[in-house]
Structure formats: structure tokens, C-alpha cells
Amino acid sequence: MKAVVIDGLGRLSVRDVPEPAWPAGEPVIATRLAGICNTDLELAKGYMGFVGTPGHEFVGVVQSGPAHLVGRRVVGEINAACGRCETCRAGLGRHCPHRTVLGIAGRPGVFAERFSLPAENLLPVSEELSDEDAVFTEPLAAAMEILEQISVPRGQSALVLGDGKLGLLVAQVLALHGCHVCLRGHHERKLGLARKWGVTASCVAPGESAAAAPGQAGCHAAEKFPLVVEATGTPAGLRDALSSVQPRGTVVLKSTYAPSQLPTLDAAKVVVDEVTLVGSRCGRFAPALDLLAQRKVDVRCMIDHCLQWAQVEEAFRLAARRGVLKVLVRFDGAG
Amino acid sequence: MKAVVIDGLGRLSVRDVPEPAWPAGEPVIATRLAGICNTDLELAKGYMGFVGTPGHEFVGVVQSGPAHLVGRRVVGEINAACGRCETCRAGLGRHCPHRTVLGIAGRPGVFAERFSLPAENLLPVSEELSDEDAVFTEPLAAAMEILEQISVPRGQSALVLGDGKLGLLVAQVLALHGCHVCLRGHHERKLGLARKWGVTASCVAPGESAAAAPGQAGCHAAEKFPLVVEATGTPAGLRDALSSVQPRGTVVLKSTYAPSQLPTLDAAKVVVDEVTLVGSRCGRFAPALDLLAQRKVDVRCMIDHCLQWAQVEEAFRLAARRGVLKVLVRFDGAG
Numbered sequence: 001m002k003a004v005v006i007d008g009l010g011r012l013s014v015r016d017v018p019e020p021a022w023p024a025g026e027p028v029i030a031t032r033l034a035g036i037c038n039t040d041l042e043l044a045k046g047y048m049g050f051v052g053t054p055g056h057e058f059v060g061v062v063q064s065g066p067a068h069l070v071g072r073r074v075v076g077e078i079n080a081a082c083g084r085c086e087t088c089r090a091g092l093g094r095h096c097p098h099r100t101v102l103g104i105a106g107r108p109g110v111f112a113e114r115f116s117l118p119a120e121n122l123l124p125v126s127e128e129l130s131d132e133d134a135v136f137t138e139p140l141a142a143a144m145e146i147l148e149q150i151s152v153p154r155g156q157s158a159l160v161l162g163d164g165k166l167g168l169l170v171a172q173v174l175a176l177h178g179c180h181v182c183l184r185g186h187h188e189r190k191l192g193l194a195r196k197w198g199v200t201a202s203c204v205a206p207g208e209s210a211a212a213a214p215g216q217a218g219c220h221a222a223e224k225f226p227l228v229v230e231a232t233g234t235p236a237g238l239r240d241a242l243s244s245v246q247p248r249g250t251v252v253l254k255s256t257y258a259p260s261q262l263p264t265l266d267a268a269k270v271v272v273d274e275v276t277l278v279g280s281r282c283g284r285f286a287p288a289l290d291l292l293a294q295r296k297v298d299v300r301c302m303i304d305h306c307l308q309w310a311q312v313e314e315a316f317r318l319a320a321r322r323g324v325l326k327v328l329v330r331f332d333g334a335g
Numbered sequence: 336m337k338a339v340v341i342d343g344l345g346r347l348s349v350r351d352v353p354e355p356a357w358p359a360g361e362p363v364i365a366t367r368l369a370g371i372c373n374t375d376l377e378l379a380k381g382y383m384g385f386v387g388t389p390g391h392e393f394v395g396v397v398q399s400g401p402a403h404l405v406g407r408r409v410v411g412e413i414n415a416a417c418g419r420c421e422t423c424r425a426g427l428g429r430h431c432p433h434r435t436v437l438g439i440a441g442r443p444g445v446f447a448e449r450f451s452l453p454a455e456n457l458l459p460v461s462e463e464l465s466d467e468d469a470v471f472t473e474p475l476a477a478a479m480e481i482l483e484q485i486s487v488p489r490g491q492s493a494l495v496l497g498d499g500k501l502g503l504l505v506a507q508v509l510a511l512h513g514c515h516v517c518l519r520g521h522h523e524r525k526l527g528l529a530r531k532w533g534v535t536a537s538c539v540a541p542g543e544s545a546a547a548a549p550g551q552a553g554c555h556a557a558e559k560f561p562l563v564v565e566a567t568g569t570p571a572g573l574r575d576a577l578s579s580v581q582p583r584g585t586v587v588l589k590s591t592y593a594p595s596q597l598p599t600l601d602a603a604k605v606v607v608d609e610v611t612l613v614g615s616r617c618g619r620f621a622p623a624l625d626l627l628a629q630r631k632v633d634v635r636c637m638i639d640h641c642l643q644w645a646q647v648e649e650a651f652r653l654a655a656r657r658g659v660l661k662v663l664v665r666f667d668g669a670g
Contacts (some may be wrong), residue, residue, distance in 0.1 A: 016440050087581075091581055095583060095608065095609070097582075149609065245428065248427055253606050254606065255602065256603040259603070262600060263599065263600055263602060264597040265573065265593055265597060265599070267588060267591060267597065268594070270614035271614040272616055273614060274430070274484065274613070277605065277611065277612040278603035278609070278612075279604075279606040279608065279610045280606065280608055280609060
């Protein structure tokens with residue numbers, strides 16, 4: 001079958017690969033629509049020494065597996081846990097030390113005609129929900145994870161740093177939750193999307209500290225927030241987040257970086273102001289799928305390009321361009 | 336009056352200083368017993384550009400002020416808040432942006448014949464509690480602050496990194512709370528104290544990672560903990576703490592460092608494992624004083640030296656020696 005392959009040397013190409021020996025009893029899914037995530041771009045550049053087929057944002061159709069799933073349109077949780085260890089028994093399967101992660105660790109991803117995932121990871125998508133909405137389940141779940149990890153009172157102010165795909169979703173989720181959200185980023189076009197959701201968005205010049213955004217009604221540069229979400233994807237984001245958080249406030253960290261880019265931590269600031277830093281990664285799919293089905297979040301506006309499978313290499317090039325939001329790849333008729 | 340003075344050039348001496356203009360209505364306290372904290376040693380080396388009289392761990396006698404306090408033996412909260420700002424109104428006086436901090440910021444400290452503190456900061460010490468116990472109220476409150484900030488189930492395992500004064504108090508407080516506590520440090524003598532409190536203590540060679548302590552019953556080097564308290568006072572402590580914490584676990588940060596020593600943060604580890612880092616500083620005095628009065632914590636064993644006021648410079652030299660625990664200075668008859 002055809003699959004995108006990253007070779008570990010910073011190259012990405014489409015190749016004919018042998019059909020994998022699918023794990024016994026594990027459903028095989030034909031990809032219908034896949035989204036390119038920043039993690040995919042990092043993997044293509046060599047992050048984690050990745051070699052293989054990337055991709056973890058998908059809508060697909062189950063080709064083989066349990067009868068109740070075959071033929072169903074599905075999305076799927078990307079962490080495949082062992083289900084037996086202490087971590088799994090504690091309900092933390094997404095942190096199972098033996099887990100594989102779709103298109104990231106130990107499990108080929110969705111930029112291929114077919115891939116497999118355990119049946120318990122799959123969630124059927126209702127008919128009224130389009131592929132273009134449902135493909136956002138994974139990143140939306142990651143944004144919603146924040147509200148599962150910390151208690152955020154409705155009406156609280158929150159600052160989101162970074163107007164990329166994840167920053168926009170986080171801003172939208174927090175606004176929907178009832179927060180007064182300020183978003184700081186570098187791109188007027190993206191910030192304009194956030195303003196439609198009632199978010200106060202301010203633009204800072206690239207290189208300028210996101211913490212020093214020009215004052216604007218409801219989002220003053222000197223304002224300190226009880227909650228700051230760092231989604232810039234750059235090591236400087238941590239420093240900006242710490243300079244914008246109130247004493248006893250919380251900074252949620254969403255960005256990961258290559259080991260060569262580790263930020264320094266102003267430990268004295270964290271200790272003296274008793275700041276809490278919360279690392280946040282993947283979230284539960286069911287609540288995200290519900291929110292999409294209820295049309296409570298606007299994800300379509302974040303789709304910048306949707307290319308056919310034959311143009312997947314071009315899709316990765318487009319996704320890597322500065323300022324580009326979501327790029328999707330459609331597999332209709334490819335399989 | 337006589338006072339210890341730090342000159343901002345790394346020198347500490349006893350001098351005759353003019354009696355300060357005591358703030359109107361603020362009680363003046365004669366120092367009876369004072370403890371030397373690592374922060375005092377850092378201030379003497381130039382931390383925060385400190386110039387003036389250090390000291391914030393004390394038992395004293397109120398010389399002037401409200402009638403109900405005059406003549407009473409007291410300890411006192413070291414943060415003097417404005418009481419009027421938004422932070423104070425939210426009950427977070429210890430984080431008041433206008434606060435002064437006894438012997439640390441904007442307020443002369445207790446290594447002097449007399450000093451002042453607001454009446455609301457003072458807590459009378461009951462007769463049955465000795466000066467030598469009561470002088471530990473401030474560091475014990477700092478150790479107990481952890482349990483005010485995070486929910487720690489009884490029976491949970493906890494790892495404390497660092498066998499200094501604060502690490503020992505934290506280990507003792509967590510053991511008293513019902514945790515299974517492992518303590519890692521460099522000094523067999525100090526670790527021996529902790530074992531008396533039911534703590535599993537293991538020694539690592541200086542320079543060796545505290546996370547890689549040799550395996551020992553109940554405290555294996557490879558064990559991951561849901562709670563890790565970093566109290567090493569060194570930048571390497573953060574890395575060791577992160578390598579010992581479970582996914583979704585909590586690392587409490589107690590160490591502050593000079594800006595030149597900022598540790599790097601393995602942000603990917605924090606995000607992927609969804610670790611929570613909690614900065615922790617001062618705590619409430621009343622519960623700490625209660626615990627001391629109930630004789631539930633053993634602090635006397637941590638007193639290595641108790642010198643007279645005439646030998647205060649020697650006391651600071653002793654306190655700076657590697658491996659030395661608490662050094663106290665007695666002011667009886669000095670005032």
C-alpha cells in the first residue's frame with residue numbers, strides 16, 4: 001500500500017510499503033481525511049529520531065475488526081495502552097509506560113491507505129458530523145484536557161500565548177467555558193478568528209515578547225492573569241508566561257521542544273510567587289466529539305488547505321509555512 | 336543599638352546602628368533567640384543585592400505596642416502585607432505586591448537587639464514551649480505549606496530530595512501526615528535523624544544524581560513517585576526531581592537559586608508526562624506553632640550550635656559550613 005515515510009534524515013516521501021502484519025484482532029481502518037499537526041512537522045525534521053509513517057489526526061472507515069465497527073466512520077484515541085499495568089488500572093492509559101502512540105511511537109500513522117488501532121480506541125462519528133469537523137477531535141481534545149486537569153472558575157481571566165492551531169482551540173475552549181480570554185500572537189489574520197469567539201486578541205511583533213503586547217481594552221500588557229496557557233511552541237514562551245501570571249496562579253504548558261532548545265526556568269519566580277506549572281498533552285475524545293457534534297466550536301475557519309492524497313508531499317510543505325493553520329489531506333478513492 | 340549588617344559586598348559584621356524610626360503603632364520586639372536560614376547565608380553573599388540587617392527566624396519579647404502583646408513572648412509571620420490591595424483582600428497577604436519581608440525585603444531583620452513587625456503578624460508562644468522549639472515555627476510553616484497547596488492522600492509515597500534543614504522538616508511533616516517518605520541526601524548523619532521518624536533515607540555521593548540513590552528497602556532508585564519535593568538548593572535538583580516523578584505526578588519546588596544558576600526545564604518531559612510543578616514558599620504560622628506545642632515534630636535534634644549574640648559572626652561562619660544544620664544565636668541579656 002502507499003504510505004508517507006519519514007526516513008530519519010529529515011526527508012519525507014510517499015512510498016509503496018508492504019502491508020503491515022496487522023496485530024491480531026485489531027481493527028484495520030482506511031483513512032478518509034487526515035490532519036497535519038505540528039508534531040508531524042517536528043517528526044519530519046527528526047524529532048525523537050522518528051522513522052516511519054506519521055499522522056494521528058484522522059477520520060477513517062473500519063475495514064476489518066469487530067462486527068459493530070466494520071463499515072463505521074470513526075475517529076480514534078491515539079494512545080494505545082496495555083490495559084493491564086498499574087498506570088492503566090489507575091485510569092491513566094494515556095500515560096501507560098508500555099503504550100504505543102499512533103504515528104508517533106511504535107505504531108504506524110494515518111498518512112497511509114490503511115492503519116490499525118485497538119477497538120477500544122475507536123469512536124463512531126455520527127452522520128451529521130462532517131469529516132472536516134470530526135478530524136479536529138484529537139487537537140480539540142488536547143485543548144479541552146486543560147479543563148480536565150485544573151479547576152477553572154467561570155468568569156476567570158485567562159491569557160493564551162500563541163495563535164497557532166492549538167492556541168486558537170485553547171482560546172475558543174476557554175471562552176466557551178466562560179473565561180475572559182486574552183490571546184497574544186503574531187498574526188492578525190489568526191487573531192481575527194479569535195475575536196469572532198469573543199476573545200480579546202492582541203498582536204505582538206515577531207521577536208517581541210508575547211508578554212509585552214500593546215495594551216488593548218481588557219488585555220493590558222501589564223495585566224497579570226490567574227491562568228496562562230503557553231502554546232507558542234517556542235522556548236521563549238515559558239519566560240513570557242511566567243512574567244504574565246499572578247502569584248499563586250497557574251501556567252499550563254502545551255509546547256514541547258527539541259532537547260537542544262530547553263528553556264531555562266526562573267525557579268525563584270516560581271517559588272517566591274508559588275506559581276503552579278501544569279504540563280498538558282492529549283485529552284479524552286468523547287467530550288471533544290460531543291462538542292463538535294453540538295456545533296459549539298468553530299474549527300472549519302482554521303482549515304487553510306485541503307489537498308488530495310496524491311499531493312500529500314505538497315500538503316506537508318504548505319503546513320510548514322509560517323502562518324498557515326490546518327492543512328488536511330483527503331484519501332477519497334485512494335485506498 | 337547593635338545589629339548585624341550585610342554591606343552588599345559579601346561582608347557581614349556587627350555594628351552600632353542608630354535606633355530606627357519605628358513605624359507608628361508597630362510593636363517593637365527584643366530578640367531572644369534567632370535562627371540562621373540558608374536565605375540569610377545567600378543574602379550575605381549578595382543575593383537580591385541585599386544591604387542591611389538579615390534574619391527572620393526568631394523568638395522575641397514585645398517591648399512596646401498594643402497592651403495585650405507587651406511583655407509577651409512571640410514569634411511572627413515574616414511577610415508584612417498592606418492589607419488593602421486586591422491580593423490581600425483575596426486572603427493572599429503573603430503575596431501582597433506591596434509587602435515588606437522581615438530581614439529580606441524592605442524591613443530590618445532580627446539579628447539586632449530590636450526590630451519591629453505589625454501586631455497582626457505576631458503570635459504569642461505558650462509558656463510550655465521553649466525558645467529552641469518555637470524558633471522553628473517559620474521553617475516548619477514553610478514545610479507545612481506543601482499540604483496547604485496540594486492534596487496529599489494519607490498513605491501516598493513521597494520522595495524528598497535534599498537532607499538540609501528544610502528537606503528534613505518536609506520529610507518529617509509528610510511522614511506525620513501519613514505518607515511513606517523516602518529521603519535522599521548526601522549526609523549519613525542527617526539521614527540518620529530522618530530514619531528515627533520512620534523515613535526511608537538513602538545516601539548518594541555528592542555530585543551523583545540524587546535520583547540515582549542506591550536501591551534500599553522501600554526506596555528503589557528506579558521507583559517513580561506521585562509526589563517529589565525538591566529541597567536540594569541546587570539547580571540539578573529539578574532534573575533529579577523530574578526523573579523521579581510519575582506521569583501525572585507533582586513536583587514541589589522549594590529551592591531558589593541566584594539568577595546565574597537557573598536550571599533548564601525539560602519541557603517535553605513535563606508536557607508528555609503531564610507533570611505538575613508547584614512553587615512553594617512560606618506557610619501559615621498558627622498550625623506550625625500548634626504542631627510544635629503538641630510535640631509532634633522533633634526539631635531539637637536539628638540544632639547543631641547555639642551561640643551567644645557576642646559570637647554572631649562566628650555563628651554565620653558555622654552555619655555556612657557544609658553539613659551543618661541549624662545554628663541559633665541567643666540574645667539573653669544583650670538588649
